Amino acid sequence: MSLIPTTLLIALAFIVVSFLFSKALRPRSNIPRVGPPGPFGYIYTVFRSILDSDGLVEEGWNRFDGKPFVLPSATGEWIVLGRPEDVELLRRSDDSVFNAPMRAKQLFKPDIMFGDITSNPYHLETIIRSDLTKALKSLVPEMLEEAQLVIPEKIGILDSSESSKDSVTVPLFETMISIVARVSNRAMIGAPGCRNEKFLKRQVSVAEQAIPMGQVLGWFPGGWRKAVWKVFSIVAGSKDEAVKLLTPYVVERIKYAQQDNPQVITDLLLRYAPEEDINQPEKLTVRVVHLNMASIHTSSIFTTHCLFQLARMSPDQIDAIRTEIVDAIQSPEGGRGVCNKNAVDKFYMLDSILKEVGRYQSLFAVGSSRFVLHDTLLSDGTTLIPAGSVVSLAPKPLHKNPKSYADPEVFDPFRFSKLRTRNQQPQEEGSSGMKNSFTALSNDYIVFGIGKHACPGRFFAALKVKVILAEILLNYDLSFPEGTSKYPKPFAFNIFTVPSPFAKLTFTKRKGSFKGLSHSA
Numbered sequence: 001m002s003l004i005p006t007t008l009l010i011a012l013a014f015i016v017v018s019f020l021f022s023k024a025l026r027p028r029s030n031i032p033r034v035g036p037p038g039p040f041g042y043i044y045t046v047f048r049s050i051l052d053s054d055g056l057v058e059e060g061w062n063r064f065d066g067k068p069f070v071l072p073s074a075t076g077e078w079i080v081l082g083r084p085e086d087v088e089l090l091r092r093s094d095d096s097v098f099n100a101p102m103r104a105k106q107l108f109k110p111d112i113m114f115g116d117i118t119s120n121p122y123h124l125e126t127i128i129r130s131d132l133t134k135a136l137k138s139l140v141p142e143m144l145e146e147a148q149l150v151i152p153e154k155i156g157i158l159d160s161s162e163s164s165k166d167s168v169t170v171p172l173f174e175t176m177i178s179i180v181a182r183v184s185n186r187a188m189i190g191a192p193g194c195r196n197e198k199f200l201k202r203q204v205s206v207a208e209q210a211i212p213m214g215q216v217l218g219w220f221p222g223g224w225r226k227a228v229w230k231v232f233s234i235v236a237g238s239k240d241e242a243v244k245l246l247t248p249y250v251v252e253r254i255k256y257a258q259q260d261n262p263q264v265i266t267d268l269l270l271r272y273a274p275e276e277d278i279n280q281p282e283k284l285t286v287r288v289v290h291l292n293m294a295s296i297h298t299s300s301i302f303t304t305h306c307l308f309q310l311a312r313m314s315p316d317q318i319d320a321i322r323t324e325i326v327d328a329i330q331s332p333e334g335g336r337g338v339c340n341k342n343a344v345d346k347f348y349m350l351d352s353i354l355k356e357v358g359r360y361q362s363l364f365a366v367g368s369s370r371f372v373l374h375d376t377l378l379s380d381g382t383t384l385i386p387a388g389s390v391v392s393l394a395p396k397p398l399h400k401n402p403k404s405y406a407d408p409e410v411f412d413p414f415r416f417s418k419l420r421t422r423n424q425q426p427q428e429e430g431s432s433g434m435k436n437s438f439t440a441l442s443n444d445y446i447v448f449g450i451g452k453h454a455c456p457g458r459f460f461a462a463l464k465v466k467v468i469l470a471e472i473l474l475n476y477d478l479s480f481p482e483g484t485s486k487y488p489k490p491f492a493f494n495i496f497t498v499p500s501p502f503a504k505l506t507f508t509k510r511k512g513s514f515k516g517l518s519h520s521a
């Protein structure tokens, strides 16, 4: 029997087993399930969830009037919560009841795909949570320089080439992935490593495969997963080649590890790496490849959605954004002529568009999922969440809640910048600048998750995406190619939604005297 039908048969068998297992769990709770009743309704819902989890969440939310419900999926059952009080419950909890690391292991299978990186996850902790955020200032000039090199190259409009066109149409998501991968890696490993095209290609495909494969592996019984992954790696390539290509650059950084001013994220990593990993640099490199995976796709999704939205805006709106960027760079409390972190922190309109993209687009049907270790009652005092189940938050009801957002169905690019007080630094705790910034966490905005396990890379991601977007905006006009939709339909797989891989955007070189952003004084 060929591989695909066998895979589907095993998956189907596993789904049926999950159904029987879930039957054993559910009688202990009074939580209803979305989808038609009975075993066939269950199997139908599981298959529907592969391409339309978002629709199922919306259906469940309306049918059960905002109360918790069960979403069966090909990766098991999710108890879906979407009321701010439920977000608060998860936000306050530590891992003793609602456990995030156990759930991340279940969902993404890092140990199968990357080896043992979770028993000592040093690359995910202090480094990203505090050291990286402190080092962001010094990474801005590096990222800007790389953006200036890679954007014209990947879009295909080179100033130096006589044959270069002024206007080019490109598949946007793919182009943004390659740009973001280069800029991210300039921060991660530095130059020239970030320009090794063979490595970048492999890294991007690792990132593309890892999330869906984590979910596909979940269709197989536990004992089969390593073997299935091995077969898949032989057929489609694995992280090993990316690790091999990147290791020489990681080794190069070892001598800089203890310096006072780390230049790249790998330098930070080396400070925490155990001796064993320093002696076997491939082990270190796996961590860099894993971090890249968390970083590249998420940031590319935001960059792409933002550019689609920018292409829909009026020339006056675009002029206002460009003026704000230039003013922030020139202002004495901003960059004083240089595009540094202080200046980027004052790109309020771009920040607002990013936050609105996160609010408006459903980038995941359910998120911030946690494995439940003990029977727990929800704040209503009656709904039992049984131990062994998985809870998750649905962004749509929270992000489209009219009590939290005026006209929630409208995409308002400046929704959040209008709420901010000018000249207030985003870092000022409790200020309107802080609360309405892209990276702020709240119970009605869960793009970066919540509580103890909220995304620690969000400050790095926001800075990187804003640097790329500012560089594009100041150099190019954006438009949709003739005859194409101005709202390209995103593509959904299991719980995640990505921008359409086929949608294109036209970049036209701006005429005039603009010479590019300065990254040094």
Ligand code: HEM
Pocket: 100, 101, 104, 124, 128, 291, 294, 295, 296, 298, 299, 302, 367, 368, 369, 446, 447, 448, 449, 450, 451, 452, 453, 454, 455, 456, 457, 458, 460, 461, 462
């Ligand atoms: C726009 C880009 C990004 C988005 C939308 C995003 C979103 C998320 C979300 C939703 C979570 C789960 C939070 C939860 O469970 O409550 C998460 C976790 C995480 N993210 Fe991000 N992320 C982004 C960029 C990055 C980058 C650039 C890095 C690394 C440099 C990163 C590293 C991580 C790590 C390490 C975790 C796990 C945290 C933990 O479990 O304690 N992310 N991210």
